[in-house]
Amino acid sequence: MTRKNADARGPRVAVIGAGSWGTTFGKILADGGAQVTMWARRPEQALEIAEGKRNTKYLPGINLPRTMTATHELSTAIDGADQVYLSVPSQSLRENLKGLRPLLENTSMPIVSLMKGVERASGLRMSQVIEQELACDPERIAVASGPNLALEIAREQPTAAVIASLSQETAETVARAARNSYFRTFVNTDVIxxxxxxxxxxxxxxxxxxxxxxxxxxxxxxxxxxxxxxxxxxxxxxxxxxxxxxxxxxxxxxxxxxxxxxxxxxxxxxxxxxxxxxxxxxxxxxxxxxxxxxxxxxxxxxxxxxxxxxxxxxxxxxxxxxxxxxxxxxxxxxxxxxxxxxxxxxxxxxxxxxxxxxxxxxxxxxxxxxxxxxxxx
Ligand SMILES: NC(=O)C1=CN([C@@H]2O[C@H](COP(=O)(O)OP(=O)(O)OC[C@H]3O[C@@H](n4cnc5c(N)ncnc54)[C@H](OP(=O)(O)O)[C@@H]3O)[C@@H](O)[C@H]2O)C=CC1
Ligand SMILES: O=C(CO)COP(=O)(O)O
Missing domain, CATH: 1.10.1040.10 (N-(1-d-carboxylethyl)-l-norvaline Dehydrogenase; domain 2)
Structure with a gap:
C-alpha cells in the first residue's frame, strides 16, 4: 500500500508507530521536505493515513501532508529509507525491534528514538534498548525530546526541540531533516x-x-x-x-x-x-x-x-x-x-x-x- 511521495525532495524516512507523536513527527518531517512513510500496526489505520491523510483516533481535526504515506508492513516502511524514527510505547520497543533487526542489518542509517520512557524490567533508556537489540554502533542512534505536546505541534504552533546523539554529525543530520517553519531543532551530545x-x-x-x-x-x-x-x-x-x-x-x-x-x-x-x-x-x-x-x-x-x-x-x-x-x-x-x-x-x-x-x-x-x-x- 505504498504511495509515491511525489512532491517531497528531502531524505526518505520511515516512522515506526502511528500514534499521536509518531504521526505528528511524520508531519514535522514531511513539512520539512522529507519523504515520509509511516508504519501503523493496524492496516485500517495505515489506509486512513495513506488515503485519507487523517489519523482521526490520535489527531482529530488534523490534515496530514499529502506527501505523507503509510503502510502496515515493516519491510515496506523501511525499504529505501535514509533515516528511521521509532515512536511506539516504551514497553513494546524491544518486541518491535526484533521485527526491525533483520531489515536494519547492513544499513548505516540514523535510528531516532522519539520515546520518553524506560523499560520496566531492565530500567534501560530507549537508546540503550535500541543499541542492545540492534547491536548497532551507538553513534547511529539519536533521541529527540523537548516541550512537544503532539496536538499543539500538529496544529503548527511554533515549538523547539533538541536532538541528541553521541555523534554530533548524526545529531545534525537528524536535526536538518526534523525542522520546518514551525518546528526548530537544536542539537547536543548528551543523550543520557x-x-x-x-x-x-x-x-x-x-x-x-x-x-x-x-x-x-x-x-x-x-x-x-x-x-x-x-x-x-x-x-x-x-x-x-x-x-x-x-x-x-x-x-x-x-x-x-x-x-x-x-x-x-x-x-x-x-x-x-x-x-x-x-x-x-x-x-x-x-x-x-x-x-x-x-x-x-x-x-x-x-x-x-x-x-x-x-x-x-x-x-x-x-x-x-x-x-x-x-x-x-x-x-x-x-x-x-x-x-x-x-x-x-x-x-x-x-x-x-x-x-x-x-x-x-x-x-x-x-x-x-x-x-x-x-x-x-
Ligand atoms: N503524544 C505526545 O505529545 C508525545 C509523546 N511522546 C512519546 O512518544 C511515544 C509514543 O507515544 P504516543 O504516540 O503519544 O502514544 P499514543 O498512545 O498516542 O499511540 C501509541 C501508538 O503505538 C501503537 N502501539 C501500541 N502498542 C503497540 C505495540 N505493542 N507495538 C507496536 N505499536 C503499538 C498504537 O497503535 P494502536 O492504535 O493500534 O493501539 C499507536 O499507534 C511515548 O514514549 C511518548 O512518551 C514524546 C513526545 C510527545
Ligand atoms: O512528552 C510530552 C510533551 O513533551 C507529552 O506528554 P504526555 O505523554 O504526558 O502527553
Whole structure:
C-alpha cells in the first residue's frame, strides 16, 4: 500500500508507530521536505493515513501532508529509507525491534528514538534498548525530546526541540531533516540527559496531576515543579547526564509544558489518581500512552542504586500503590526531616558537591571496571 511521495525532495524516512507523536513527527518531517512513510500496526489505520491523510483516533481535526504515506508492513516502511524514527510505547520497543533487526542489518542509517520512557524490567533508556537489540554502533542512534505536546505541534504552533546523539554529525543530520517553519531543532551530545529529562518530567507531571485532582492551587504546583527539577537534575547527573541539559528544552522546557497542559496524558493520569481513582481504574480509562506510570518503579530502583533521593517520585509511587492518600502528597515535599534544609537549586554545590562527588566516584569506578557501569552505558 505504498504511495509515491511525489512532491517531497528531502531524505526518505520511515516512522515506526502511528500514534499521536509518531504521526505528528511524520508531519514535522514531511513539512520539512522529507519523504515520509509511516508504519501503523493496524492496516485500517495505515489506509486512513495513506488515503485519507487523517489519523482521526490520535489527531482529530488534523490534515496530514499529502506527501505523507503509510503502510502496515515493516519491510515496506523501511525499504529505501535514509533515516528511521521509532515512536511506539516504551514497553513494546524491544518486541518491535526484533521485527526491525533483520531489515536494519547492513544499513548505516540514523535510528531516532522519539520515546520518553524506560523499560520496566531492565530500567534501560530507549537508546540503550535500541543499541542492545540492534547491536548497532551507538553513534547511529539519536533521541529527540523537548516541550512537544503532539496536538499543539500538529496544529503548527511554533515549538523547539533538541536532538541528541553521541555523534554530533548524526545529531545534525537528524536535526536538518526534523525542522520546518514551525518546528526548530537544536542539537547536543548528551543523550543520557536528554532522554532522562523526558522520562523524569513525566513523573513530576503525574505528581502535578495528583495535586490538581485533589484541588490544590498554584503554590503547591510551583513548589513541586521547582523541587521536581532539582530531583530530576540530581538523578540525571548521578546517572551520567550534564546538569545543563536539565535546564534546557529536554528538562525544564518539557517539565513546564507537561505540568501545565491538560493535553498531557501523564498529567491526566495523575489528575484521575488525585480524584480518587485507583491505579487500575486509571489504566482502564487512559486510551493513550502515559509513560510515567510504568517508569516510576524502575526510576526509583535506579535512584536507590545511585544513592539519589527522590521524595516527590517516592510519593507518586505510594499514591499509585494505594499507600498514600493523594491529599497528603504536598506536606512531604522534601523529606520528613525536622532539620531545616538549605534550598539547593544549583546542582551539586550547596550540598558540598555531594551528587557531583558521587558522579565522579562512579566515573572513577567505571574507569577501573574497564568502562562498564551499572546502567549499562
Ligand atoms: N503524544 C505526545 O505529545 C508525545 C509523546 N511522546 C512519546 O512518544 C511515544 C509514543 O507515544 P504516543 O504516540 O503519544 O502514544 P499514543 O498512545 O498516542 O499511540 C501509541 C501508538 O503505538 C501503537 N502501539 C501500541 N502498542 C503497540 C505495540 N505493542 N507495538 C507496536 N505499536 C503499538 C498504537 O497503535 P494502536 O492504535 O493500534 O493501539 C499507536 O499507534 C511515548 O514514549 C511518548 O512518551 C514524546 C513526545 C510527545
Ligand atoms: O512528552 C510530552 C510533551 O513533551 C507529552 O506528554 P504526555 O505523554 O504526558 O502527553
Amino acid at each position: 540527559g536528554t532522554e532522562f529529562g523526558g522520562v523524569l518530567k513525566n513523573l513530576i507531571a503525574v505528581a502535578i496531576g495528583i495535586v490538581d485532582g485533589v484541588g490544590y492551587g498554584e503554590n503547591t504546583k510551583a513548589s513541586i515543579i521547582t523541587r521536581g527539577l532539582v530531583e530530576m537534575t540530581d538523578f540525571a547527573v548521578a546517572n551520567g547526564a550534564q546538569p545543563e541539559t536539565l535546564q534546557g528544552l529536554a528538562g525544564l522546557g518539557d517539565l513546564i509544558a507537561t505540568c501545565q497542559s491538560p493535553l498531557s496524558r501523564n498529567n491526566t493520569a495523575g489528575r484521575l489518581l488525585g480524584q480518587g481513582y485507583s491505579y487500575q481504574d486509571v489504566v482502564k480509562q487512559m486510551n493513550q500512552t502515559a509513560e510515567g506510570l510504568a517508569s516510576v518503579a524502575p526510576i526509583l530502583q535506579l535512584a536507590r542504586e545511585s544513592d539519589v533521593h527522590m521524595p516527590i517520585v517516592e510519593q507518586v509511587k505510594m499514591v499509585l500503590d494505594g499507600k498514600m492518600n493523594p491529599r497528603d502528597i504536598a506536606p512531604h515535599l522534601t523529606t520528613d526531616d525536622d532539620t531545616p534544609q538549605e534550598e539547593r537549586t544549583n546542582h551539586g554545590q550547596a550540598d558540598g558537591g555531594g551528587a557531583l562527588r558521587r558522579a565522579f566516584q562512579r566515573a572513577f569506578h567505571q574507569f577501573r571496571n574497564g568502562g562498564r557501569s551499572a546502567a549499562g552505558d
